[in-house]
Amino acid sequence: MKNIIVTTSVKTTKELDSAAKLLANNLALQYIPRNKKTIKQLLSIVTGVLVVYKNKLSYYENNSELFFHLDTTALKIKNSDNEPLLEIINDEKQDILDCTMGLAGDSILLSYYGHNVTAIEKNNIIFLITNTGLKEYTSQNEKINDAMRKITSYNSDCLEFLKNSTDNSYDVIYIDPMFSHSIAESNNLDGITTLAETSFPFDSFIIEACRVGRKKIIIKAHFKDDIFEKYNFTRIIRKNTKFHYGFIDITKKPKTKH
Known part of the structure; x- marks a missing residue:
């Protein structure tokens, strides 16, 4: 500990x-x-x-600092014409469950473009820093401020959250897990990897996500990870990028009965 x-x-x-x-x-x-x-x-x-x-909370460990910021998110919003996450969803105003909130970059992006976002973060310190930022951080872009304030967030294990959710609760279940390749090769994750867990019960997660989701399960992972093939995600190839997206179309899969 x-x-x-x-x-x-x-x-x-x-x-x-x-x-x-x-x-x-x-x-x-x-x-x-x-x-x-x-x-x-x-x-x-x-x-x-x-x-x-x-005006902020920071967590220090080793040589890293974790604090809430919008650097990458603001850039994504500015250059959103080719944002794969939005393209995969391909619908307006969806109910989305972000199972790995982290610093909420993807949650903010999704909320900014009109989706109803619920975000889950297991680690209490990451949750505290991010939740405080979502409520109190002020951007010069008022639409980003509105997007942050609209996100509903919970300090919870996402698998337990899914197990306690009713069938067909969300249109999209989104997850951005942290695997060895992504941790080693992304400087943006330095501050968060000291706290985040790097193992994940995917077998149980897929079962519950298929039950709770209505349309799609979407994943973001390093292109070298075998998670896409192992769980039959349709991979979206992104040339010259280290991270790919994949999705499972739940509407084409039989629901698991409990």
């Missing part, structure tokens, strides 16, 4: 101290006053440091 503490920025206030203490209590973590220590000094005695700043 990781030894994670909560603290504040170096220039702290009574309000930040109180917020950090409350956060530590809610997460069952230890609060330690910053006392001008550097992050490096704190990481010499603990595994991870969750820092409460005035």
